[in-house]
Amino acid sequence: MNTQTLEQMKQLRLHGMLRAFNTSLSSQSIDYTNDELIAYLIQSEWDDRHNRKIERLTRSARFRYSALMENIDYDPSRKINKNQIQRFANCDFVAQNDNILITGSTGAGKSYMASAIGHQACSLGYKVLYFNTTKLFTMLKTSKADGSYARQIDRIEKQDLLILDDFGLKGLDNINRHSFMEIIEDRHGKKSTIIASQLPVEAWHDIIGEQTIADAILDRLVHTAHRIDIKGESMRKKLKNKE
Template identity: 60%
Template sequence: MNEATLDKMRKMKLLGMYRAFKTDLETPTDAAYTPDEIIAHLIDAEWDERQHRRVEQKIKNARFRYKAALEDLHYNTGRNIDKNQIMRFADCSFIDKAECILITGSTGIGKSYIASALGYHACSMGYKAVYYNVPKLFTQLKMSKADGSYLKEIGRIERQHLLILDDFGIQPFDAQSRVALMELIEDRHGKGALIITSQVPVNKWYDVIGEQTIADAILDRIVHNAHRLELKGESMRKKRVSENELIN
């Protein structure tokens, strides 16, 4: 009977319940459980399994640059990372309030890792997030206009609780990209959270965006009341290479 029950659980895709029941059968105990305790135990196992799968699917859909975790951040490296500030971000209230986080600093300093870690954490808390490299995003949007899928791409971005734009300003915006950026920012303003990473200081973003009227409109929505992380110090990638050379 137990094998038949396990087979039905598997076919019904009750994988959490299946694993819990199978484990119980393989590790017998003298403890006596009431029927409601047994049911609660199996339901809890199934609930946990489905929650885990939802989080994993959110992470897969987000396509983060790094597999990153907030608990793995290093705060004692002279990079000007405020642990208290990061922990405040960890409650995800900035997502609930549709706020912006701007992370700036030189190449290799850890901007993308921090953004990815915040995104991973948001997914674990049940939020939907998506990561884009900015130059690749706007190339993709140009192609989508050509093949008629532009609105579908924009709609996918709009549905996310958190949008991460990485490597903002690595190359100047052309006229078409400026308009697309304006549409993205306008659609998210007050509705969805945003994390932007950039090697370019915020006060230079006008030059990167170009066309002052559009730049004013975009930056007014991005920079006003944004949380700022201005990372300093040497490249973490170069530091790791130097440490490996010393070891070898």
């Protein structure tokens, strides 16, 4: 009977329950009541599905870094508000459709922090997508040529959290400017966006170009956003000096 039950669990793809039941059969020291066994099997299946969902969301996000919020460096020289960052861990900002803007010099740890928040959002079941901004715009230009632009924009719009890293390394041309406007307009008040940049927010207007569109984009991005400005020396340099 147990063999048949195990086979049925396998066919039903109850992988967590299958492993838990196998464990209970092989262990002589665990004596479950019927209620306890059922609760154990259900919890094991729930845990398995939850973990696989997180793995799937994390894989789909395509993060640059495997980053954890607990590994963020709060050295006083970085001038980071630890309470502010830790409040992001519950991802209320995603539920409230708020944006986060992270600025700082090269190597300051902007990308790591953005990725860490993104990983945390995945762990809570949110759909996240990470992009290097330059590569995003290159992809969107290519998609205009092959007819997949609308599908790519729709995919971006559906993400609970969009992370745009290394924003502002080069100015936006007319095509990229309008694509950026479309992305921000689609997400405004509906979804959350994190932007990480070497440039202070005050310089973004010139990077976007064309005053009317720049005003419209920044009006949607900046005014109600959470701001993080990381100070201190490059984290890469700091870690290299420790070696």
